[in-house]
Amino acid sequence: MKKKIMIQGTGSDVGKSVLAAALCRILKQDGLRVAPFKSQNMALNSYVTPDGREIGRAQGVQAEACGMAATVDMNPILIKPTGSMRSQIVVRGKPHMDMDASSYRDFTRKVWPILQESYHRLEQQADVIVIEGAGSPVEINLKDREIVNMRIARWLQSPVLLVGDIDRGGLFAQVVGTLELLEPEERDLIAGILINKFRGDPSLLHSGIRWLEERTGKPVLGLIPFLPDLDLEAEDSMSLDRRPVLKKNERDDRIEVAVIRHPHLSNFTDFDALEKEEDVALRYVGHPEALGSPDVVILPGSKNTVEDWLHWVRMGMAGAIQDRARQGGHIVGICGGYQMMGMELKDPLQVESRHGQVKGMELFPLHTTFLPEKRTVRVRGVLTNWGEEVWQSLRQEKVEGYEIHMGITEPISGGKSGGPLFRVAADGENPRGEGWISRDGRRWGTYLHGVFDNDGFRRAWLNQLRREKGWAPLQPSRSHAARREAAFDRLADHVRRHVDIPRLYQILDEKTSHTG
Numbered sequence: 001m002k003k004k005i006m007i008q009g010t011g012s013d014v015g016k017s018v019l020a021a022a023l024c025r026i027l028k029q030d031g032l033r034v035a036p037f038k039s040q041n042m043a044l045n046s047y048v049t050p051d052g053r054e055i056g057r058a059q060g061v062q063a064e065a066c067g068m069a070a071t072v073d074m075n076p077i078l079i080k081p082t083g084s085m086r087s088q089i090v091v092r093g094k095p096h097m098d099m100d101a102s103s104y105r106d107f108t109r110k111v112w113p114i115l116q117e118s119y120h121r122l123e124q125q126a127d128v129i130v131i132e133g134a135g136s137p138v139e140i141n142l143k144d145r146e147i148v149n150m151r152i153a154r155w156l157q158s159p160v161l162l163v164g165d166i167d168r169g170g171l172f173a174q175v176v177g178t179l180e181l182l183e184p185e186e187r188d189l190i191a192g193i194l195i196n197k198f199r200g201d202p203s204l205l206h207s208g209i210r211w212l213e214e215r216t217g218k219p220v221l222g223l224i225p226f227l228p229d230l231d232l233e234a235e236d237s238m239s240l241d242r243r244p245v246l247k248k249n250e251r252d253d254r255i256e257v258a259v260i261r262h263p264h265l266s267n268f269t270d271f272d273a274l275e276k277e278e279d280v281a282l283r284y285v286g287h288p289e290a291l292g293s294p295d296v297v298i299l300p301g302s303k304n305t306v307e308d309w310l311h312w313v314r315m316g317m318a319g320a321i322q323d324r325a326r327q328g329g330h331i332v333g334i335c336g337g338y339q340m341m342g343m344e345l346k347d348p349l350q351v352e353s354r355h356g357q358v359k360g361m362e363l364f365p366l367h368t369t370f371l372p373e374k375r376t377v378r379v380r381g382v383l384t385n386w387g388e389e390v391w392q393s394l395r396q397e398k399v400e401g402y403e404i405h406m407g408i409t410e411p412i413s414g415g416k417s418g419g420p421l422f423r424v425a426a427d428g429e430n431p432r433g434e435g436w437i438s439r440d441g442r443r444w445g446t447y448l449h450g451v452f453d454n455d456g457f458r459r460a461w462l463n464q465l466r467r468e469k470g471w472a473p474l475q476p477s478r479s480h481a482a483r484r485e486a487a488f489d490r491l492a493d494h495v496r497r498h499v500d501i502p503r504l505y506q507i508l509d510e511k512t513s514h515t516g
């Protein structure tokens with residue numbers, strides 16, 4: 001058996017994914033081949049692997065930390081909540097079926113061999129596997145059907161690091177309570193405790209740490225200070241709430257961007273690169289009163305386009321955005337948001353919602369039909385001739401992105417005003433028109449997630465907005481990819497400074513030799 005270490009938490013959002021990414025990068029820096037694994041992820045932020053499979057965003061990011069191409073084995077089961085207690089279950093990167101929570105219980109029995117197979121395949125490619133758990137391992141009511149925490153640790157006899165979040169308070173109770181509720185064999189697998197997101201003076205915590213070690217018999221292997229401004233996406237939308245609203249060193253010439261916060265918002269990581277630009281002031285907006293008069297309104301992706309759109313119609317947000325469009329504001333739609341911008345949303349088979357047909361925002365002469373087949377693919381492309389005509393200064397810009405959707409968007413026959421924005425293709429496909437752009441270039445939409453991660457495209461588009469406002473263009477900032485690499489290294493340095501890494505290596509060695 002290969003070496004492995006598992007990270008479990010006392011609850012959600014204690015920092016498991018980020019710490020797993022940190023360990024991935026540390027082990028890679030030390031010359032090991034590392035791979036991440038999380039048997040089951042529940043998230044609406046997903047990632048498309050180079051071979052066109054959908055996995056949780058966090059494992060995609062961890063694979064990057066490992067310097068490895070992401071594969072579906074890193075996260076074989078992905079649960080995407082679609083609303084009203086139902087979820088789309090993605091198995092090995094493709095949608096398997098929609099399910100409610102009670103049928104999922106039986107399903108977990110069936111998928112166990114799939115998880116095992118994926119893990120074994122990963123082992124062939126790596127020296128160490130960094131495994132992540134989910135939520136808390138002691139949700140007593142769910143324990144008999146869980147397949148992501150102690151069930152995995154027991155199967156692999158993997159050492160586990162238990163992470164607690166001291167920032168929200170109650171750390172001692174979280175850790176002691178979690179250990180208390182574990183079965184003795186499970187407790188034996190806990191090799192140490194990590195205290196995460198610490199913001200205070202460490203000297204004040206010494207007595208607490210000693211107490212915790214005595215009380216639990218487990219070593220505290222790290223007290224990790226809160227790391228501000230980490231340029232890496234966390235896993236779930238909970239962390240959107242904690243985003244800092246203002247940037248340091250604010251400039252006056254900033255383009256105001258409002259991202260509409262759909263109830264089923266998916267892939268909000270699409271806007272990270274944009275948010276980091278020094279001339280962008282980006283905020284997430286959940287109420288029409290908070291919309292204001294931004295330069296750009298972005299409608300992001302949604303797991304449930306129709307329900308989210310109807311929500312905005314009811315709330316008055318749809319009208320507020322249409323007003324912005326009439327006043328000449330820029331309106332941009334990504335994936336589900338792009339679908340909303342068309343004339344109609346049709347769901348004859350009720351793939352996403354109970355509504356057969358709904359009117360859209362009517363900004364584009366397009367209609368979208370939701371079909372059972374999901375497209376998950378990475379594509380590359382350029383602007384169409386029409387796109388270049390509208391956006392002359394973006395000529396020759398190349399774009400790359402990934403598509404994750406069930407909907408198919410087509411022009412309405414006889415419709416005019418605007419035309420396809422990009423010509424894209426996946427490997428081995430013929431290029432096709434994709435997305436839409438209006439004649440004045442102020443309204444555009446695309447299926448491409450990650451479109452703003454394209455450094456040249458992002459800067460050229462922003463510069464065009466700057467020109468409109470009479471501001472001088474800016475030079476491209478550091479590339480998104482370089483920024484991410486630097487962020488992984490910064491994270492790894494931080495964790496090395498505050499976690500007993502030599503002890504961690506001992507744990508990896510001991511536990512491996514014991515279990516053979």
Ligand SMILES: NC(=O)CC[C@H](N)C(=O)O
Nearest residue numbers: 301302335336405406407
């Ligand atoms: N990623 C998305 O925004 C998906 C949009 C829509 N729910 C679809 O599947 O077509």
